[in-house]
Amino acid sequence: MGLFGLRFYCLVCIGLVLSSGVCYGGDPFANFDLEFAYVTASPLGVPQQVIAVNGKFPGPVLNVTTNYNVVVNVRNQLDESLLVTWPGIEMRRSSWQDGVLGTNCPIPAKWNWTYQFQVKDQIGSYYYVPSINFQRAAGGFGGFVITNRKIISLPFNTPDGDIVITIGDWYTRSHKDLRDALDDGKELGMPDGVLINGKGPFQYNSSVPDGIEHATLNVDPGKTYRVRVVNVGVSTCLNFRIQNHNLLLAEAEGHYTSQQNYTSLDIHVGQSYSFLVTMDQNASSDYYVVASARFVNQSEWQRVTGVAVLHYSNSKGKASGPLPDPPSDGNDNSYAVNQAMSIRMNNSASGARPNPQGSFRYGSINVTDVYTLRNIPPTTIDGKLRATYNGISFVNPNTPVRLADNYKLKGSYKLDFPSKPLNRPPTMDRSLINATYKAFVEIVLENNDTVVQSFHMDGYSFFVVGMAYGEWTENSRGSYNRWDAIARSTTQVFPGGWTAILVYLDNVGAWNLRTVNLDRWYLGQETYMRIVNPEDDGQKTEQPPPDNVFFCGDLAHFQKPQRSAAALSIQELTKLNFKLLLTLAAVVYMVI
The missing domain is CATH 2.60.40.420 (Cupredoxins -  blue copper proteins)
Incomplete structure (x- = not known):
């Protein structure tokens, strides 16, 4: 093939990429590979099988920017089917990527599937999690952060750091045992504890046994951090607080809030928040970070408390003494309702777009x-x-x-x-x-x-x-x-x-x-x-089924055996990584 032929071939390759229908107006791509597999861990001191993502429990935090096209290749190394869902990510025009049974066929064991969606006009703190087979009770979750574009200013000073915290009630029984209990008509009973970032409680008193690893949040004095907290647990509302520190609420699930201080906040299952926390205390010792069960019999649920440590870089000693108190509302139902309704939209702040989000x-x-x-x-x-x-x-x-x-x-x-x-x-x-x-x-x-x-x-x-x-x-x-x-x-x-x-x-x-x-x-x-949309005859308001759609149920006969990546066609490869192929083709063209 001569020089002209080589260049023509490269132009054809670039043309294939550009015509593959995945450029989405030129917005950048963020590519992730997530492998879901079992590992053995002992978050509450008892060895058990948990679901790790890329070998981590909890899984890695996915960081993208507003309007990015997100490509996530999920490899299912479990012994049962898997689906991953993205709560709060709006999946504009594409419920095909939602990752629940009503929208996706499950990913069979040892297979993979690639999610592709755009985080159009979104910012904020989210997470990903398994949606079937009770797997969330075994892990498989991680943070998902959408950062605002630089042209859109934050409604607060840029924090000095970003900290993602997962909290949740936890059972030492396997997720399979838990779902078997429900199938047998039994209630799950009280959880065995609360995890913070996948770890058990700090030994704040003698009720916590030896040998449990706790989470430590490392900070520098005088700095302000954006602390993102999400409750990924099974069913328990948790009250979150940091000893001697104010929680300045700034965002709730992708929307900036009217900024106000809380000494503690109830975070219900599936909810996420961003707090601005300034490290303004002296460093005579570390401080407790607490997530304790709410709306339960406190005397019976005392052990269902998560405790981590906030460690100043100049700290002079370990945290000690009693934990900071939870809300003392007792039978006062109005406290929790009033706190929930006190969370208001910041109508003067821009969200993902330059106009105020309250418009x-x-x-x-x-x-x-x-x-x-x-x-x-x-x-x-x-x-x-x-x-x-x-x-x-x-x-x-x-x-x-x-x-x-x-x-x-x-x-x-x-x-x-x-x-x-x-x-x-x-x-x-x-x-x-x-x-x-x-x-x-x-x-x-x-x-x-x-x-x-x-x-x-x-x-x-x-x-x-x-x-x-x-x-x-x-x-x-x-x-x-x-x-x-x-x-x-x-x-x-x-x-x-x-x-x-x-x-x-x-x-x-x-x-x-x-x-x-x-x-x-x-x-x-x-x-x-x-x-x-009854008027949408050209699929303008809803994307068509993706090329990699799985078939199941009455359409299972359409499903072909999974091929390896080496056997994918060039069109399929371009859809997996548009930017990489375009860059390679352009480089080869210039070189020759």
Whole structure:
């Protein structure tokens, strides 16, 4: 091949890359490889099998910037199927990448699958986590941070450092034993402890046995750190506090908050926050970092407390003495509700875009649809212990929802989920909400269970406008915050209480609505909103199925054996790493 021929060949390669449909307007790419595998660890002093990511427990923190295209190749080295979900990442126009059973076929053991999505117009603190087989109780989670673009200023001085903390209740039983217990109709019982960054409690008194490794946060005096905290646990709300330090709340799940100080904050399962913490204390000793169980019998749950250490670089000794006290609200239900509703949007701050994030005047928009989702304690349905919304315990369809739609399968699911609780016996069903594209929806969450719950909506952030104990009525709307309610993707619903949210349904796809409490989720307390643009005949508002889509259920016959990376076509390779191929082709062209 002559010089002209070589250059022509390179131009063809560049053309293939440019025509592969993955450039997304020239936004940068961030590529990650995540291997999920079992390792043996002893976070509470008892050797057990946990799920590590790239050999780490918890897994590595993924750092990207607003508008980046994120490519994550997940290798499943477990002995069972795996799906990874990205709570709070809105996956604009692409529920195909959401990583739950209603949108993805599971990744079989020893296979891999590549997620590709854009973090369009998002900033903030998130996480990734397994979504099936009760695997979250074994680990497999890690932080996911979206940094703002440099052209968008922060609503606070640039911190001197960034610290990601995962907290969560923990069982020494394996995730398989825990799900077997639920399958046998048993409750999980009290957790064995609370982990902070995958480690057990510091030995703050004699109740903590010897030999448990604790987490240490190393800081320098006088500096201010952005401390990102996410509750990745099974089902327990945790109160987070740092001894003698104020927590200046700055962000909640991708939205800047009105900045105010807390001595402690309740962080419910699945919630994440950013605090600005200034190291303004003397260094006579280290300080406790505490995550303790809330809304439980404190005397019985005393051992379910996570304790880490905040270590100043000039510290003169170890932390000692009693732990800082949790909130002393006792039977005062109003304390927790008032604290939750005190978290407000910073309407003057820019988020991912240069305009103030409060410019969306949600309070003046007319509500077009109202849904009430009521849950009750788990009940027996057809001989099995199940959890419900509106009397329906969700059974995942064999074929993911939009994949079934794309292949015009009939009977895979039903679009008859009731908009309010009905007076009928509970049942198991594949019932979805047939939601209207661009509707402005009010969802009232009623928790008739005995435990506090978290509610999460994939694909969206919603405005938390109201929350209270007692029964919701039409008059409750008079208490709604219609100006600066925080927008987030996960909210708490107190037992015997209600929470009201408002959301604009502009993201097409099939989006999971669920309790984040892992036991209730496993038992069926979830459903989906199916949102289709009836005028979209050219797939402008929803991406088509990805080229690497897995097939299962009624479409399993389409699935081909997994090929190695060496056998991939050039078109497939370009989709895996657009920037790398483009750079190589350009370099070869210049050299020759």
